[in-house]
Amino acid sequence: MLSEVINPELFASAIRMATPLALAAIGGTICERSGVVNIALEGIMLIGAFFGVVVALAAGSTHISWLVAASPWLGILAAVVASVLMAGLHAFASITLRMDQVVSGTAINLLALGLTGFLMVTLYGHPGTTDPIPVAINAVFNFPTPAGGLLATAWSWIDQIVFSYTPIVYAAMIAAVVGQWALFHTRWGLHLRALGEHPRAADTVGIRVLRGRYVAVLISGVLGGLAGANLSIEQVGSFNENMTAGRGFIALAANIFGRWTPIGSYLASLLFGFADALQIKLQAFQSVVQIPVQFFLMLPYVLTVVVLAGVMGRAVAPAEVGKPYEKE
């Protein structure tokens, strides 16, 4: 029974499910460190997921062979571009126009849901789910499976847990490490954090507050686009309305839980992904233990709340997060 729960598939599933959360959460971290709340992550991801599939479908349906082969990669690129544009809208509204950042974020989430639904009908004549993209993105590594024995079992664990993923899964890990380094060990990172803690002081020493915040929001757009592309292009190969299913909001919680650090955000997302993967495995015993299925479905959320409230202690947000900056 234990081997049915604890197996390499459990950990691989956890990392796969953590990936879109982690990318969005790291984007949220960088954004909030600069002083801009980004609850638009959900919408930014959804837009990326949609336009990624639109471009992958369009390029994949041509008869130019290199274009067909490149179609999923062009899709990822399109997802990033679309998400950056959407993030740019949030930046313009909340930095330049000094709009309430929560209102702007909510508006973008609504806009993304409506726009993708509307464009699906316009482009494909039906709402719901798009056709599958013709060319999929395969796992980065593909090692042959060695013959039996203990060594082979050990290898199959390593192979599944470490080497079985598509590129964006690794990109998320790299983003966490690079983000952590950039934020805490570079001059750029110091400036960025100053914008979120005391923009007035940063301004007086010559740091360009508004530009710095724009850059941070656009970076969250890049990461949100990758998150969307991971969901639609890498994982399922098609788009369906509202397919992000609240992941942008879980990512915000992961960002707080990770104490506004990129690696913390990744680990928090991983914890959530692991809890979700674990509840899937535990559900298989639902008929044995006679517990309603909703109990299992709620476990990841309960775990998040418990960890946030109990184990972690008080998380301190950047002092000026959410407050528009105005030059005097």
Place this chain on the structure above:
Amino acid sequence: MKRSVRTGLVAAVVVSMAGMMLAGCSPAAPSGGSASSGAASIKTAMVTDVGGLGDKSFNDLSYAGLQRAQKDLKVNIKVLQSHQITDYVTNLSELSGAGYSPVFAVGFLMSDAVTQESTAFPKTDFGGIDIDFTNPPKNVVGLNFKEQEAGYLAGVVAGLATQATFDPRLNKDNTLGFVGGMAIPPVQRYEAGFVAGAKSVDPGVKIISLYAGRFDDQAKGKELGLSLISSGADIVFAAAGQTGTGTEKACADSGKALFIGVDSDQFLTIPNSGNVMLTSAVKRVDNAVYLVVKDAAAGKFPGGQNLTFGLKDDGVGIAPFHDFDSKVPQSIKDAVAKAETDIKSGAVVVPTTLK
């Protein structure tokens, strides 16, 4: 300062309104028919569940029923989509206020909304798909299906196929998988029927059931599918809307399992799925909707009761094997035919819940 704050607010309002307008008009599916001149003509409409049109499942099927009514009976039709559970009441009252009757509410989750609106609009007739009303008033009819019978047939196919060898993906683990969207009665009836059907042909078969908690999360559906496959399931039946499309993807990507679709014949609705789509457990929501519109057009709306459509009424059934038709052995086809006869004659009564 003041000016820019105001500009910001205006921008906020404009952006949110644009968002909501787009959300509101996304149905855009051809609504209203050619105006018909017959005096008997009625206006009928439906409100989709959050899965929405294009779910390739019961929302689309209900719409197909309306379209057939539009064509055959010359009635006017309209569809409003629900994007959130909070849209149900608004959509129902908008249609009732505009004089549509009967108005169909598609989905179990709309139960309370219909009960509320049927009191607010006593002159409008309502049909609730998948809703079993307690003491429905004269202007309400519940349209339910014996999903368990379709599930049973799928279970018979799966239970025999997992022991067969007509496809290299069928393993020796004797394990089947089920993926449910939310744990609501219609989905649970599919599950109960599937389990009963599989056990009827092989009492020793192992069936693992997993629920996603949502109908619109493909990525989750894929993870559930992969989990089932890693536990040895070589045939997975998903009653989970768009979540199930992700499960189909898991079967296709892993190359280790076959898939059984739900509600509509999913061979036709999921492109390029022929390689994994063994069959589908179908629910003819279109037939039920059409029948009610037909009765209503004749002035005989069957209100005040819950109707149940089973195998006998052509309300549920099993789809063709399509690409697997030549591979599936005759013994399985015979077993399905026998199960159909037994259910229709009443010799087999399929349970609606798991024991």
